[in-house]
Amino acid sequence: MRFQRNILITGGAGFIGSHLVRLFVNKYPEYQIINLDKLTYAGNLSNLKDVENKPNYNFVKVDICDFETIQKVFADYQINSVIHLAAESHVDRSIKDPFAFAKTNVMGTLNLLETARQAWQNTENQNLFYHVSTDEVYGSLEFDNTLFTEETKYDPHSPYSASKASSDHFVRAYHDTYGLPIVISNCSNNYGSFQFPEKLIPLFINNILKNKPLPVYGKGENVRDWLFVEDHTRAIDLIFHKGKIGDTYNIGGFNEWKNIDLIKVMIKTVDKLLGRQEGESEKLITYVTDRAGHDLRYAIDSSKLKNELGWEPSLQFEEGIEKTVRWYLENQEWLDNITSGDYRKYYQEMYG
Numbered sequence: 001m002r003f004q005r006n007i008l009i010t011g012g013a014g015f016i017g018s019h020l021v022r023l024f025v026n027k028y029p030e031y032q033i034i035n036l037d038k039l040t041y042a043g044n045l046s047n048l049k050d051v052e053n054k055p056n057y058n059f060v061k062v063d064i065c066d067f068e069t070i071q072k073v074f075a076d077y078q079i080n081s082v083i084h085l086a087a088e089s090h091v092d093r094s095i096k097d098p099f100a101f102a103k104t105n106v107m108g109t110l111n112l113l114e115t116a117r118q119a120w121q122n123t124e125n126q127n128l129f130y131h132v133s134t135d136e137v138y139g140s141l142e143f144d145n146t147l148f149t150e151e152t153k154y155d156p157h158s159p160y161s162a163s164k165a166s167s168d169h170f171v172r173a174y175h176d177t178y179g180l181p182i183v184i185s186n187c188s189n190n191y192g193s194f195q196f197p198e199k200l201i202p203l204f205i206n207n208i209l210k211n212k213p214l215p216v217y218g219k220g221e222n223v224r225d226w227l228f229v230e231d232h233t234r235a236i237d238l239i240f241h242k243g244k245i246g247d248t249y250n251i252g253g254f255n256e257w258k259n260i261d262l263i264k265v266m267i268k269t270v271d272k273l274l275g276r277q278e279g280e281s282e283k284l285i286t287y288v289t290d291r292a293g294h295d296l297r298y299a300i301d302s303s304k305l306k307n308e309l310g311w312e313p314s315l316q317f318e319e320g321i322e323k324t325v326r327w328y329l330e331n332q333e334w335l336d337n338i339t340s341g342d343y344r345k346y347y348q349e350m351y352g
């Protein structure tokens with residue numbers, strides 16, 4: 001069968017990538033989706049059990065740092081669009097091992113850009129290199145009413161955000177220098193199902209469930225702007241199809257929460273669903289040493305995306321967090337497979 005587009009989605013076995021792959025495979029049977037992922041600790045193919053046998057889905061276990069194999073994948077599948085999500089994504093890990101972040105997030109992105117440039121230089125196809133980035137490249141805001149806009153100057157503070165900022169610059173450089181058709185989106189913190197339980201929300205849900213301490217960094221006063229993951233993937237779908245080449249779009253829910261307030265909402269929701277007394281699990285809150293270089297506040301102005309492409313978040317936060325908590329409670333096996341390391345057995349026989 002000839003597909004209308006052959007879309008390479010990198011990092012498709014991760015949290016946001018698996019939601020994006022599911023959306024595209026189901027919504028666009030006319031597109032062939034090639035999920036390219038190295039399957040690091042954060043990649044989990046069991047996230048995609050429901051689409052793995054669909055005729056328009058393919059998986060390749062490849063490291064984006066492996067230039068030659070990336071070139072082969074482009075040739076084998078006649079790739080004409082890329083949605084690039086593969087990355088090392090956890091700030092705490094970046095503080096411990098910044099080199100891994102430079103390697104994958106910067107060099108890996110450069111490999112993909114160069115491969116796309118070479119593969120597409122003489123084609124008249126409708127090509128697009130979509131780079132998925134983060135609001136963390138803009139740095140940190142004070143406790144005031146300011147928001148990150150697409151014009152905010154880059155000011156990254158963690159090795160993670162520095163590596164993502166660098167990759168964004170390379171993507172723009174490939175557009176400005178070689179005319180590569182690119183688009184970038186910078187999104188705020190995501191939450192939802194299938195998120196690796198090292199990030200705040202799934203880690204804390206898991207710990208509340210297991211009556212384990214909840215390590216709150218510093219005083220818990222840092223602010224993050226939370227967006228339901230499926231609202232993010234809807235935005236990517238819209239930008240992929242209707243975004244202006246060369247442009248950047250901020251994605252966020254206008255939904256700021258101080259960490260400690262968010263943690264109390266999670267505790268209340270889990271306690272209610274488990275039939276515990278309301279607020280019983282607040283005793284698990286444990287204040288620990290602050291993260292080094294901890295950004296104070298993130299808040300995204302996504303009005304460009306709303307005004308130009310008509311996107312708005314679909315879920316109120318209270319609804320989204322309850323839906324998310326329910327999912328983790330109903331999928332404790334998924335969580336346990338990760339905490340025990342068993343999730344890697346799912347694909348080890350097939351892919352090594």
Ligand code: NAD
Pocket residue numbers: 010011012013014015016017036037038039040041042043044062063064065084085086087088089090104108132133134135164186187188189190191196
């Ligand atoms: P994740 O850590 O859950 O998943 C990352 C995926 O990339 C994993 O499947 C992993 O195996 C794969 N990967 C890592 N290194 C690789 C390599 N060298 N080659 C091939 N595959 C590799 O991350 P996520 O939270 O789903 O984030 C996805 C993207 O979205 C990232 O680029 C991140 O910067 C961006 N982002 C995330 C958030 C968020 O809140 N999670 C917000 C805004 C932007």
Ligand code: TYD
Pocket residue numbers: 090091092189198199200201203215216217220222223224259291
């Ligand atoms: P995280 O989910 O790691 O996302 P990011 O650092 O990319 O925003 O953390 C969200 C917030 O929660 C951040 O301010 C750090 C804080 N945090 C804790 O207080 N304790 C934890 O154990 C974790 C993982 C995060």
